[in-house]
Amino acid sequence: MTDMTDARTYDVVVIGAGPVGENVADRARAAGLSAAIVESELVGGECSYWACMPSKALLRPVIARADARRVPGLRHSVEGPLDATRSSRTATSTPRTGRTTARSAGWRASASTCTAATAASRAPARSRTPRRTHRTPAPGPPRGGRLHRHPRRPADLPGLADVKPWTSREATAADHVPGRLLVVGGGVVAVEMATAWQALGSHVTVLVRGGGLLPRMEPFAGELVQEALTETGAEVRCGVSVTAVERENGTVTATLDDGSALQADEILFATGRAPRTDDIGLETVGLEPGSWLPVDESLRVDGSEWLYAVGDANHRALLTHQGKYQARVAGAAVAARAQGVPLLETDRWGAHSATADHAAVPQVVFTDPEAASAGLTLAEAEAAGHRVRAVDYDMSGVAGAGLYADGYRGRARMIVDLDREILLGVTFVGPGVGELIHSATVAVAGEVPLERLWHAVPAYPTISEVWLRLLETYRG
Numbered sequence: 001m002t003d004m005t006d007a008r009t010y011d012v013v014v015i016g017a018g019p020v021g022e023n024v025a026d027r028a029r030a031a032g033l034s035a036a037i038v039e040s041e042l043v044g045g046e047c048s049y050w051a052c053m054p055s056k057a058l059l060r061p062v063i064a065r066a067d068a069r070r071v072p073g074l075r076h077s078v079e080g081p082l083d084a085t086r087s088s089r090t091a092t093s094t095p096r097t098g099r100t101t102a103r104s105a106g107w108r109a110s111a112s113t114c115t116a117a118t119a120a121s122r123a124p125a126r127s128r129t130p131r132r133t134h135r136t137p138a139p140g141p142p143r144g145g146r147l148h149r150h151p152r153r154p155a156d157l158p159g160l161a162d163v164k165p166w167t168s169r170e171a172t173a174a175d176h177v178p179g180r181l182l183v184v185g186g187g188v189v190a191v192e193m194a195t196a197w198q199a200l201g202s203h204v205t206v207l208v209r210g211g212g213l214l215p216r217m218e219p220f221a222g223e224l225v226q227e228a229l230t231e232t233g234a235e236v237r238c239g240v241s242v243t244a245v246e247r248e249n250g251t252v253t254a255t256l257d258d259g260s261a262l263q264a265d266e267i268l269f270a271t272g273r274a275p276r277t278d279d280i281g282l283e284t285v286g287l288e289p290g291s292w293l294p295v296d297e298s299l300r301v302d303g304s305e306w307l308y309a310v311g312d313a314n315h316r317a318l319l320t321h322q323g324k325y326q327a328r329v330a331g332a333a334v335a336a337r338a339q340g341v342p343l344l345e346t347d348r349w350g351a352h353s354a355t356a357d358h359a360a361v362p363q364v365v366f367t368d369p370e371a372a373s374a375g376l377t378l379a380e381a382e383a384a385g386h387r388v389r390a391v392d393y394d395m396s397g398v399a400g401a402g403l404y405a406d407g408y409r410g411r412a413r414m415i416v417d418l419d420r421e422i423l424l425g426v427t428f429v430g431p432g433v434g435e436l437i438h439s440a441t442v443a444v445a446g447e448v449p450l451e452r453l454w455h456a457v458p459a460y461p462t463i464s465e466v467w468l469r470l471l472e473t474y475r476g
Helices: 019-030 045-049 052-068 084-097 099-112 168-173 188-200 219-231 320-338 378-383 399-404 433-445 463-475
Strands: 012-015 035-038 118-121 125-129 132-135 149-151 180-184 203-208 235-238 242-248 251-256 261-264 266-269 273-275 362-365 370-375 388-394 411-417 422-430
Touching: 012 019, 019 035, 019 045, 019 320, 045 052, 052 084, 052 168, 052 188, 168 188, 180 188, 180 251, 180 261, 188 203, 188 219, 188 362, 203 261, 219 235, 219 370, 219 411, 219 422, 251 266, 362 433, 370 433, 378 388, 378 411, 378 422, 388 463, 399 463, 411 463, 422 433, 433 463
Parallel strands: 012 035, 035 118, 180 203, 180 266, 203 235
Antiparallel strands: 125 132, 149 273, 242 251, 251 261, 362 370, 370 422, 388 411, 411 422
């Protein structure tokens, strides 16, 4: 890695100091390798400052109040409005300047004191030649991050540049509650931010191009979330697209493809993510700038002997926890290669192969109700050629759910591979189900036979008793 004043050689150079980059560097250091991290924004990355942490901090009082309102003897104590100012201040300050920064600073300090040093550089990085990275410290505030993903806006939408729309960053950093908020999109960011801002006092309208919310999950997940949003006063319109936007005297007008127009104070585009790999020198190694980076199971970029892509840049599973998992796999592979140890397709721990990216990806959507899944949906399993059966259960029939909330509404589904009698996927929707999903992940990733899972007795009375009910339903 070089800059304008010196040239240094490291065993590993990591572009991006988010949780994923930190994990790669940490694994390299633990293996006795020297590592350098190059980051153009903040150590901690997108998840810490603009995505996971602040969005969940914004949602936490929303979900807590919703849960409290469903508990007898408590609901009358939480009838008033949320303190929107304090809620947004918590979201915009605590993750950025509190525990997250302290954790990142502590990690960097501990790493830099080790024999195999980890150096950190706050500057954009660009490959000039293979295995040579050039960094150019820039005056003024840090520039855009590298090797992650950033919000995608419709490139050819008339009037977009003048409207100054919100993305996920603005949605978690806003210091005011817009009276009316348009949310364009039906995925995770769209439904989480619609949930948050509707509860904080906005009138939210969600505009979905497809047929429903959360299209990558089981259909009933989006249906239950949409039903709940509608009950809070939000409006969800499916099968519509925005064809033009304009802002006049502070008011945003969005024209739809059905000829109608909607007005709001702010508009949030939550329409997907794009890789931020356009200015890191991919052309010097025969790759297309701005593209996702295809990788093998050890996370090595296709056609390369030394370049790895972990986390968002490879498009395998756009989730922080999966990126950190990939970092552990890639770090082990890099260390093995550096030590001359041949990579096996599967070692005892499977440490060199990111198999969970295909078969057992867990995800939680922090709406009210929560939606959580691990593994494949019914449609994905059928498309992959498996002979499967979907087993459904109404979670209101579980004793623990009734204790959790009056009028508990939720649904569970497990996808059974009928040939092997193991689980290929599990989905839960309902209040508090996010804490259930790791049990599903263990069952799916571990390919636990159902005849053994039958003997994993859930504690009574907990919501996790839904596992017993699902297995009873399967057995008939």
